[in-house]
Amino acid sequence: MNSSASIRVRFAPSPTGFLHVGNVRTALFNWLLAARHKGTFILRIEDTDAERSEMKYEKQLMEDLRRLGLDWQEGIELGGDYGPYRQTDRYDIYQQYVLRLLAEDKAYRCFCTEDELESFRQAQLARQETLRYSGKCRHISKDEVEQKLHDGVPFTVRLRVRPGRVGFTDLVFGAVNIETEQISDPVLLRSDGSPTYNFCCVVDDALMNISHVIRGDGHLSNTHRQILIYEALGFPVPQFAHLSTILGPDGQKLSKRHGATSIEEFLRQGYLPEALTNYLALLGWSPATDGQEIMSLEEISAQFDLSRVVKSPAVFDMAKLNWMNRTYINKTPGEILVKTAKPYFTAAGLVSADMGASASEEDAWLGQVIDLVKTHVDHLDQLPDETGIIYGFADGTPEISEEARATLSTTEARAVAEEFARLVNEKEMVTAEAYREMVGQVKAATKQKGRNLYHPIRAALTGRDSGPDLEKLIAIYEQGSRLNLPRKVMSCRRRIQAILFNS
Secondary structure: OOOHHHOEEEEOOOOOOOOEHHHHHHHHHHHHHHHHOOOEEEEOEOOOOOOOOOHHHHHHHHHHHHHOOOOOOEEOOOEOOOOOOEHHHOHHHHHHHHHHHHHOOOEEEEOOOHHHHHHHHHHHHHOOOOOOOOOHHHHOOHHHHHHHHHOOOOOEEEEOOOOOEEEEEEOOOEEEEEEHHHOOOOEEEOOOOOEOHHHHHHHHHHHOOOOEEEEEHHHHHHHHHHHHHHHHHOOOOOEEEEEOOEEOOOOOEOOHHHOOOEHHHHHHHOOOHHHHHHHHHOOOEOOOOOOOOOOOHHHHHHHOOHHHEOOOOEEOOHHHHHHHHHHHHHHOOHHHHHHHHHHHHHHOOOOOOOOHHHHHHHHHHHHHHHHHHHHHOOOHHHOHHHOOOOOOEEOOEEOOOHHHHHHHOOHHHHHHHHHHHHHHHOOOOOOHHHHHHHHHHHHHHHOOOOHHHHHHHHHHHHOOOOOOOHHHHHHHHHHHHOOOOOOOOOOHHHHHHHHHHHO
């Protein structure tokens, strides 16, 4: 591996859609290598697909990377010594190198029409040959080229592939060598003057001093062509590391049929950025410590090494991601989750988008609510559905479980509930301390204890037979009832009255 100071890696997405799991895993591994060796992580935009590239996707991918904590040190928006960092801003650079290759006879103009090329392809298919350019225009004379140019005949520019072998040692897949006769002379410049991916990629990586090219294994077949372009231009060849394909549980390439695949969608559903990066880091890479799974970006980067990246395909396990996200949600205090989770409560009509002067008070209350229900969700957008125990009254009618009704149906339990209700009715506000005091008074008055004491109180207060700690619930009920929320939270007094009346 190169010295730490020389490590320069890039993530070069095309802004033609949302970043998906495979894209972000590639960005993450590049970021981790740079962080591990105090190198430079560069963001470059490959937007030569003019028809499909859109600025909205470019903006979204930058937002997604930043939300995931994958900040770049050079590139789009930041600039740097090797810009511009958008391919459509570099066309003059590509033209210069094409002209140089033509002048050195390392490239040539191809005047074959699409119909001719298709005819070649069909003939090769019929003969069961490897599909490659026939080489028809390789040897046309300079005078014929000049005449066609004079006549305005459209042309592409192709690299003149040398004879022999070409290969490289991939940091994941090992040595990959082939005969160049298997390679069709690659097009460098299309007939409309636009450069091709393989050519742009080589020129950009070389001029930006990229030391390691880390990308998906779908690019393995491109690498030999790119090495030939590096050679023709006299550029040093970087080290390559190709990452295995990510598969769905059915063994097929991960796609929308397996569920969410775009990072924007995962974030929208309330998967925490740190859970996503933690999970994606383990798709094809493993830490040195067996069994170590919950790790921060800093912990992962401290031991990241391409030698521990495996070439076998990784399987995307949604259940494992949900477990990991649950773990991160549960260890994050509600007061911190509020900012991310509040939009889901707002959309459900449970809290106001603009809470005005009472925002801090209401945020503190919402943090308590989140802490109460977060253990029951896989991602944050599920939180509002878990708040029935807090809101739980449609049009003033309480939701009472069959178990709670059964609990309150006995004479002894009813006596406990009604005594508790009487004591609550005497309080202007029920605090945790007042609750503990009242429970002691109910116990003394009814001679009940343990399950026979606490279950009737819980049933009368919540309409359920089980649930969160009552002291925490009481604080949420009382504080919530005093807030100006879109959907009112009933106080302990009103809740008990409604439940006992309807049970």
